[in-house]
Amino acid sequence: MSEMSKIVRTLSNVIFPFIMIFGLYIIAHGHLTPGGGFQGGAVAASGCAMLVVAYGSTWVFEKIKASRLSAFESIGALGFIGVAFFGLIFGGWFFNNFLVRSGIIFNNVPATGYTGADFNTAGVLPLMNFAVGVKVIAGLFVIVLIMAYASSVKEWKQ
């Protein structure tokens, strides 16, 4: 897939930071607002896919190595399982929310009912949201990128 016209590239340059900020906002506020790691990661990865469409897959493929994205995807998965295993170690069972009322971080407990949004709550859920967000961004982006690049390069198939 070759690059598109200058109008499309300029507009994607303008829109791209807003899409990334919106996706990262959804990931970071996953324990307060609707959304979470998967949804925010999908938004951010679609922003990266817009770069693939606008600039062409070969340009993006030269800038970012697919193996590195795959490594980030594995790092997200390992972080997710690692947080769950920390629950097993510190709290007693798998997926234990051991950070609630622990006094370390994310340890506030809101009152039952209608309360304001406090970012410093929810225990391990922000960490899990972050890990899943990294995983989904890297995973969806590498899927789009490798399929676009492999379909555009002729000698790829051999």
Added chain:
Amino acid sequence: MSVRNIIALIMFTILAVFFVFTALMIHPFGDPKVSKMDDYIIMNTQNETGTNSGVTTIVFDYRGFDTLGEATILFAAVSGVLMIFRRVKK
């Protein structure tokens, strides 16, 4: 028709019958109007897990294993795509 087509037709029929019966046997939408689990999660989410968003609590805390399976599915999809579209040496 070859044997392969006959086998495929039989398998397709079995799958279609299975899906149709499954779709017919689903209980109507919103059938148990009030269940104890809804009330428990609504009343105890904020106290037990310290989270304001109940949906995120169910996804990542109460039903963490489902999310683990979903992450595994995404990992398998990425592995499959990278394996299928790998660069083949001559």
